[in-house]
Amino acid sequence: MRELKEKILKEGRVLSDTVLKVDSFLNHQVDPQFALKMGKELAGRFAGAGVTKVLTVEASGIAVALTTGLVLNVPVIFAKKKKAFTQEPGSYYSNIFSFTKREMVGIYVNKKFITRADRVLIVDDFLAQGEALRGMVGIIEQAGATLVGVGVVIEKVFQGGGKALREKGVRIEALAPVASLAGGKVKFINGLN
């Protein structure tokens, strides 16, 4: 998505070879019109796939998940976070490692919101090591629902988080796939196109 890539080049800050900060329009301050554009783009890529629910995890995935759900006209579920290893009754549950917080975090979804009949699209702001994604896939599997695909705003492809799922044939769409942040420069896969 060219407009997103241009926005990343203009407003993003590369803090290290693995950290890209885009808090001016995605992670802390959100540009609602632009969030709607990204939602339209993601919804368009999964149009006709029969999505019945969008799943994200709190907090920074909510904006784009919401606009994607708005365009697809389906409910949006945000998995909640809590301290790890404490079971939440009546919920599907995964433990994931938070690289940002350097600790295990539990994420859960109430069982009544995902059923076997659901076709779930996972939406998130970032795909890096893929821990949050792995946790959400685990929740969908526990529910016996179908994973339709994954839509993310920024994928740091070099961190490999999407690899295992792609090898299983899951479709992952990234609006801005980043090949490298080396030397303080954002390099996109396939350039700006």
Next chain:
Amino acid sequence: MRELKEKILKEGRVLSDTVLKVDSFLNHQVDPQFALKMGKELAGRFAGAGVTKVLTVEASGIAVALTTGLVLNVPVIFAKKKKAFTQEPGSYYSNIFSFTKREMVGIYVNKKFITRADRVLIVDDFLAQGEALRGMVGIIEQAGATLVGVGVVIEKVFQGGGKALREKGVRIEALAPVASLAGGKVKFINGLN
């Protein structure tokens, strides 16, 4: 907002005299079309007030804050949470008590996102004891910005969180002001109108 009140009566669950659960459309699963309706309603109530930024706090306020910002066509900032008492450099910062988690939580906003020139509308899903609200007001004061008002989806008026601010003349709009949850029944101020 009549449609919201009807939805609360239909889908909400009263868990105690102080706890109303609305996780089917607001707090865990979100109905995006309905979130947009609520955003339109809140935006309409503050139309002409010169709002330049919408401020909420992660996570469950984000959906309605986003749709309100979408309609008002202004950026939405979500204050981030972290363990209390640890200063975040370059940020405005408040410590609040989380009644849900029964612990102190720090909320912060990067200084670059709110300036003296800003006219800020606070949006949140719930107003109960008013701790999150107090924290956000503190952040706006630290920034020297103007608090235009507060828009919330559900106000549990009997818990008194809006009282101090209203006495200072701040306008608080609740789409569903709840007078009482006693006896397992939701009683709205002014009934369903």
